[in-house]
Amino acid sequence: MLRTIDLRGTRPSASELLALVPRAATDVTAALDGARALIDDVRDRGEAALVDQAERFDRARPAAVRVPPEELAAALEALEPHIRSAIEATIERVRAASRAQVPAPRRTELANGAVVEQRWQPVGRVGLYVPGGKAVYPSSVVMNVVPAQVAGVGSIALASPPQEAFGGRVHPVVAGVAALLGVTEVYAMGGAGAIGAFAYGVPGIGLEPVQRVTGPGNVFVAAAKRLVQGVTGIDAEAGPTDILVIADDSADADFVAADLVSQAEHDELAAAVLVTDAPGFAARVIERLEARVAATKHSTRVRTAMEGAQSALVLVDDLDQATDFANAFGPEHLEIQVRHADAALARIENAGAIFVGDHSPVSLGDYAAGSNHVLPTGGQARYAAGLSAATFLRPQQVVRYDADALREVAPAIAALSAAEDLPAHGEAVAARFAR
Known part of the structure; x- marks a missing residue:
């Protein structure tokens, strides 16, 4: 159901990882x-x-x-x-x-x-x-x-x-x-x-x-x-939704399968990605996926998403390689279901929202976690943040100097304005002390 990307025995560079990450065929x-x-x-x-x-x-x-x-x-x-x-x-x-x-x-x-x-x-x-x-x-x-x-x-x-x-x-x-x-x-x-x-x-x-x-x-x-x-x-x-799950063999295969399906039901172009260092665990997830996809209401939509180029099973050697791949992918939703979750979390740089532990599914964040579900998609988490109160705020600096404080920095302003050949800048300061 999920195509396989096997990174075991390799150490791709950052640029090579970027070329490997699965993406939906959408072009704004x-x-x-x-x-x-x-x-x-x-x-x-x-x-x-x-x-x-x-x-x-x-x-x-x-x-x-x-x-x-x-x-x-x-x-x-x-x-x-x-x-x-x-x-x-x-x-x-x-x-x-x-x-x-x-x-x-x-x-x-x-x-x-x-x-x-x-x-x-x-x-x-x-x-x-x-x-x-x-x-x-x-x-x-x-x-x-x-x-x-x-x-x-x-x-x-x-x-x-x-x-x-x-x-x-x-x-x-x-x-x-x-x-x-x-x-x-x-x-x-x-x-x-x-x-x-x-x-x-x-x-x-x-x-x-x-x-x-x-x-x-x-x-x-x-x-x-x-x-x-x-x-x-x-x-x-914003584009089609995506989920990336980092999991090892301590995770519950059925939980992981359920979470992948939960995001794939949004859209045929939704991305569902599992990254694991445990091939046996991956096989159990695939088995549970088959059962869950067959049973879910939007089965056809989910299967199309799972079989699309944007979805994949990624096999890695270890947790470090898993987090490197996740950072290259820049997931909208990242789940971490591993023994040493805090160690994995410490290595994550790029994600819209992060869900840690087997009782923190993405659907919790979609509705009732208290976090916001309007998040960067399509890898935009590598440079953008999700919706928050800060989205609607603009930082503004208010400058208050008195005469003595301005006099103290006047020589620096004069020197810099001369160096930049903008003498009127320095003159605007000097005018305040010319009287």
Whole structure:
């Protein structure tokens, strides 16, 4: 089911490992032209373009792109009690964990009267995207909205594709969770057009431009995010999900198989990777995979993902080689199920979120761990971080010098401005002492 990459007896270099890691055959650049056309259409025609795009891609024509307040209230009222209870518990945990992501202001006194203050200022307005393709993602409402609220964002707009099954409305559970979180500005729009609407605004429906767009989506959403950078900020170009499990023969083969299947059910392009130094254990995992894939609801989708080029069984000599491979892969989700988990964790540099131990499955992080599940995919964890309260904050330095403190550094400023042939810089300081 999983193709095998056998690294035993070799020590690939960092660049060789990068060439070996399995990847889905997705290309954001190939979607740029299509995404650009959809964004331009929204800029030109506003709500009419969004409605036409909904009919074309979502097979649903919303009566109004902006969701009426009474529809949000009704969706909240209709939330099933056990769903509402689960969401409320998740909100509480994500809110608590997000608070830890907000840095405290710092004041550094460099000399008498010379102070640099560090503050973290939230963006004023954000657009949060909640996908609606093969699954429904009320949990993504929580993961987007709560960190923004904790960061202090004052204006939040949320978009999710209109649903054919609900007459062109946003999925009622998504709408209900938005209302539960106090979000009153919700739009039935999806794909690249929604990202363009966030970036440029749609005056006809009261949608003002945002300063940052966040949330997962398909390749056209990722392409649209790339196109609007420079107009608005983004979190990352999210793509198909991935999981990498480092396990040895102390792990439970059925647990590992279940976790691989749990991520493969998202999408046919989802990546499921097992890295192990125990061939016998690997054989047991493959055996359990066959049984679990056959029994799961989305069996065809999962099997396609497992048999794709992006998924693999990687055989290694030892834990060091396993962590080297994981760092090259840069997984969105990394599970560590080995005897010496802390030793493995100490060697990990690149991962979106890390789940340690046999009772910390990725699905825990997807819903109720308190961590955020909007994470960098496709190897982006090698240089990018997951969504957090910090995503919505901008570090700003506030400089306060009095006359004596400025006089002390004036010679250094004069010397450097002369060296750079920017004499007016030094003159701006000297002017303060010329009187």
